[in-house]
Amino acid sequence: MKEEELPQVSTATNPDGDARLPTPAHDASSVIRRAPQTPPDKPEGFHVVGKAMAKTDSFTRVTGQDKFADDIFLPNMLYGKMVRSTVPHAVLKRVDASAARALPGVVAVATGADILVRYGILPSSPDEMVMALDKVRYVGDPIACVVADDELTAEEAAELVDVEYEALPAIGTIDQALRDDLPQIHENPRRTNNIHKEAHLEFGDVEAGFAQADRIFEDEYFFEGNTHAPIEQHAVVAQYGGDGKLTIWCSTQTPHYLHRIACAVLGMPGSQVRIIAPPVGGGFGGKTEPFAHELAAAYLARKTGRPVKIALNRQEVFYAHRGRHPVRFKLKTGVKNDGTITAIHLQSWLDGGAYGSYGVATTYYTGALTTVTYKVPAYKFDGCRVFTNKPPCGPKRGHGTTQPRFALENQLDKIADALGLDAAEYRKQIAVDPYTSTVNGLRVTSCGLRECIDAACERTQYKTKRAAMRRGKGIGIAASAYLCGAGLPIYWNDMPQSGAMVKVDRGGGVTVFAGTSDCGQGSTHMLAAIVAETLGIDVMDVSVCFGDTDLTPVDLGSYSSRVTFMAGNAAREAAGKARALIAQAAAAKLGSAQERIGFAGRRVYDLDEPSHALTFIAAVQLAEAQFGTLATVGSYWAPKLAAGYKGSGVGPSPAYSYSVAVAEVDVDLETGAIQVEKITLAHDVGRCINADSVEGQIEGGVYMGLGEALMEEWPFRAGEHKIPNLLDYKTLTSLDAPPIEAIIIETDDREGPFGAKEAGQGPLNPVIPAIANAVADAIKARIHSTPITAEKILKALDASSGSTLRLKKMPASQPPPPVPA
Amino acid sequence: MTVAPPKVLTTLDVNGAPVQVAFHPNKTLLEVLREDLGLTGTKHGCEMGHCGACCVLVDEQPVLSCLALAIEMTGHKIRTVEGLATNGHLHPIQQAFAECGAAQCGYCTPGFLMTGAALVEQHGGLSETEIREAIAGNLCRCTGYTKIIEAIQLAATRMERAASSGYSK
Structure with a gap:
């Protein structure tokens, strides 16, 4: 073929179509939707948000092309x-x-x-x-x-x-750190011991609360550290x-x-x-x-x-490290005979390791979210973090709220048992209501806790199973709540917690710039999805430039499950401004009212007459001709929610997610071996931006919780970490991981981007107490510390039977003959 | 000069092509792939053979490249994640991992892909138990393995269907 015979490509105008195929999206069966599918500010309905689809960065992850x-x-x-x-x-x-x-x-x-x-x-x-x-x-x-x-x-x-x-002398334990006769790890003339931080908070009339109680339950718990x-x-x-x-x-x-x-x-x-x-x-x-x-x-x-x-x-x-703090708890709860909580007093001692890290915040977090799941009219919290000569502890998925949740949900089951209440119904009875506030001044917005309990119980046939299990088999439930972003930044300032910038290219591509960090939680896809939804284009039309302090507006980072809520809202605002410019230009061209312009399927059209349409590219070019370069910004400031007392900066969040786990276990009563047969987890995510990603976060959170519940430990000998490698530090392999069923509950939070909350951390928290409660159901005895090992199960069985039967069954051992000289 | 022994020049067979490379002979296959050949798709998570992130195929068998000396690899066929896709088409295992959300952070993914590729290319009719056993040496901290197992099942099904309709890999 000669050159003259080749077809000529015209660059005078842009092709309207796009050769790239839209990402296949499908509806996920795991989602229980309560949120409207055509909200007022989304008259076209959702085309991206809420669907299940491959993350935009999945395809480069599987080729090894991404540079870590x-x-x-x-x-x-x-x-x-x-x-x-x-x-x-x-x-x-x-x-x-x-x-x-x-x-x-x-x-x-x-x-x-x-x-x-x-x-x-x-x-x-x-x-x-x-x-x-x-x-x-x-x-x-x-x-x-x-x-x-x-x-x-x-x-x-x-x-x-x-x-x-x-x-x-090395300080290895909380008890040693509290002593006055050992050297200080960090010099502090105001103390004689190794206490790093103390927090003492009291809300409501705690004394009266306990006086009104028909029953008072007091227990001690220990949550093991892990990494x-x-x-x-x-x-x-x-x-x-x-x-x-x-x-x-x-x-x-x-x-x-x-x-x-x-x-x-x-x-x-x-x-x-x-x-x-x-x-x-x-x-x-x-x-x-x-x-x-x-x-x-x-x-x-x-x-x-x-x-x-x-x-x-x-x-x-x-x-x-900077991993999960080992925490010891004393938990005192007063209840009426019908189970109504009258007061809680929680005391926590955190083993902080050698440096501060996030420890001041962690200390408060061990107490802050106690009140966000169930109605608590009076609450007292005493927290104390100590320094020890071990690697510094910090935030791990669930930051400081995972440990008390183990204690609270464990004791709640004990209360239900003692009062003859069904553990699931009891939780529904005392669950917080949406759009209320707690005794310690936290604002609760959307709350799907009761829906989560119902969905998890229904899916597992909880009540039938709970009644009919043989000894050794057990089913347990637990609930929790988590932040959708810390309400305050780490350093006090009045600037936004997240910024985003959207640039619309005349070729139809859109780039969103955000200072986020993608650690696998899916923030890159989340940003692309929010922008694509707003502008009616495919997620693969959106490029995400993230985590670069020269190029991207500040985002405080991927912690406290804040990115969807905060960076997502900033991106939505930026994309919304671009949408308004494009809509204005398109409305003029189409002779339609600007507010009746819809965006979907790479088309910009009249909502009342959808055939009256422009391609997205044509509309963008009209807008660029009219307004100049199309680049817009968005910012997110969390509402000012801190109640004003010392420590009130920890706990407030623009919204809380809710999670309920049901664990089914089979315990071998001879060996104590525990087999988790299934975990079912219902999570109130507000609205899922990508159902696949939310499922993935739930499954990952459950998996990580399982490891903490069953095997992960942080042991030291003479000041040295005993197992600093991935062989001896036990995590679940594919052979240990049980089936996990994720149920997504949508409650449509009023302030979340398209109603979304979080999924990254919340689903971990209820898993550990759910397993503890299932084990208690199986063996009719309670384990008060993590991890829940065969050894502890045998000890608990012995304690509850009042004998050391198993030890007696062991054959008497003969000392071996002396080794010949 | 450093304490590292002098480099040796040798030829390795990587992703279907011979490649000449000079490297310090103390280096593992993992290090030579990443540092001397620029094939950074293969990851490391422990360099002690515990995590499986560095898995590559040597003569089509999964091998932990952190425990193999590169100098011993002459005459063997090495396949890495960069060698899975052909002519711009993803390998079925890559396609399935992307579609199923089996890669969250994606760091352990190349190791899983190579273990999974060897499995689905060499075995048909895989049960979930067989898949769980095959990947038991690969650790993932993000997914809980659920979607990884789904992805390997999906890839296996697609490859079997393709094979039965006359397509060969």
Whole structure:
């Protein structure tokens, strides 16, 4: 064929159609819809929101094309290795890096003396150093950082850094931390012990509440610590450019907070530091604050002028931690004979590990959400976080609310049993009502708790099974609530918590810019879906530029289940403004009223006469001709909800999600082995943006809860983590994971984007007590601590039968014959 | 000079083509794939053989690339996640993972895809138990495995249907 014979492509006008196929979407069977499908501000009805579809970024995830932080390799890059404390508590006498510096291939070594700044994620507890200066506080505490031409050399050099310690007694437990005769991990002249934070709050007349009670229940519980264990180990690459600007690619859920703290620690203005958060390979709260290795890499990149990469190994990830606090509880609840709660007094002691982290907030969170699920007229909370010589604890999925939920729901079942009430009906009876407020001043908006209880019970035939199970088999229920974003930012300010920018291209593509971090929770798809729904285009027409402090408006980060609610609302506002411009131009062209312009199927049309239409591209071009470049912004400020008392900043949220889990278990009464047969979880998500993603979050939350309920532990011996690896730190494999049934309840929150709330964290919380309650149903005895192991089940069986029958059944053992000399 | 032993030059067979590569002979297959060949689709989660994120196929069998020395791979056929799609078409296992939402953060995904690809390419009529057993060495912290198992089932069904209608992979 000759060139002249080839068809000519005209670029004078844009083709109306688009070769790309819309993403196939389908209706999910797991959704129970109560929300209207054609709300006033969505006259076209929903075409994207609420459907089940593949996430827009799924297709690049399955090809290995997406670059995670450790997938970034820059020319001339150095590899860094942290030197970490080998002792739990000591005065640092000497750090001698001369042998390390002398090793061929080593380019630089930094120690604590190089960065004399203390920082911390919360402005109230800046107690960390990038590298220790005069004291180490846990095995794994960073002391120095070596950078070399290759990783092997960096590792070898790290071994050569000579550290002299003067050992101090190590504080390993909450009890030790409360003692007055042991050294302080952080010097605090106002105390004689290792208490980090105390919180004492009282609401309503607690004394009168207990006086009015017919029955008072008092129990103690212990929630074991555990860790996030994302499959991606933390990684950072830092580059100091010839222009004096520093760029940090980091596996972080909070690029904005890293930006602030990196600037503060390095003494650089925000304009000269750029944080890029590539896709994060699992976070679960474990990547929500700046880590020492990230700041060390940035410092050494600036010092050497060469890019520096530091990728933690798995052992170091266990040391970086910031995982679930071990918490001990005392819980006292007064009830009337019909079960009505008259007062609750909750006391919590948190084992915080060696540094503050988010611990002040965690302390309050162990008490804050007690009142959001059930009606509590009087409430007293005493919280106390202590320092111990262990890796610092922080936020993990459910941040601080997971532990008390185990205690509360466990005791609630006990109360139901004692009063002869059905555990599910009892929960419905005392459930909070929508659009009310709690005794501690929290505003409840949409609430599908009762619907969740009904759906989960109906799907599992809870009542039939509860009545008819043989001993050893059990079914249990538990409920919970969670935030849709912390009402307040970490540092107090009046600026929006989320911003978004939408740019509409004359080719029909739309880009949304948001400072979010996608850790697998689906924020990228969520933003694309909200913009696509607003503009009536396909999700694949939307590109999402996220997590880049140079390019994207601030979003505070992927924590407290805030992104859908806050960044989603910001994106919706930005897209709504673009829609208005396009609608105005289209209305003029079509001769229709602007408010009667609809957007769907890549068409802009008259709602009253749908054939009267323009393609989306044509409408965009009209709007661009009329208004200039189409770029709009949106912002989200949470309503001011804090009640004003000290500590009232923790707990308020623009909405709460509700979850109910029903667990079915089979316990072997001889061995104590527990088999979870099925978990059914109903979750009030407000409205699902993508039903597939919500299902996925529910299944993932259930899975993570199962691990915490059954096996995950955080054990130490002489100050050392006993199992800092993925073989000994037990998580569920595909052979352990039971079938999980997700039920999505839509309640249409008035303030959520299209009515949406959250799904990332809430579904974890009820799983653990549901299993505890199912086990109690199976063995007629209660386990008061996690994880619920075979050993504890046997002990509980023994205790409830008043004997140590099983131990007596063990054959008498003979000592082995002496080994011959 | 560094403490790393001098590089060796060798030829590896990666994703159907011979590739010459110079690397430090102490390096694992995982490291050579990622660092010397730029094939960063293969991930690492522990480098101790515990998590399965680094799984690749060696002569069509799943192998943990963090426990295999690259220098020992000469003469073997290595297949990574980058080699699954052909001519711009996703492998059925990739298509199914994307459609089912089996990749949340996507970090463990390449390991699951390779284990899953070996499974669905070599076995028909897979039961859920067989799938659960085959992927028991791959850890995922996001999904609870539910959608991963669904995706492998879907891929297996599609491949069987395609095979019975005369299509070969």
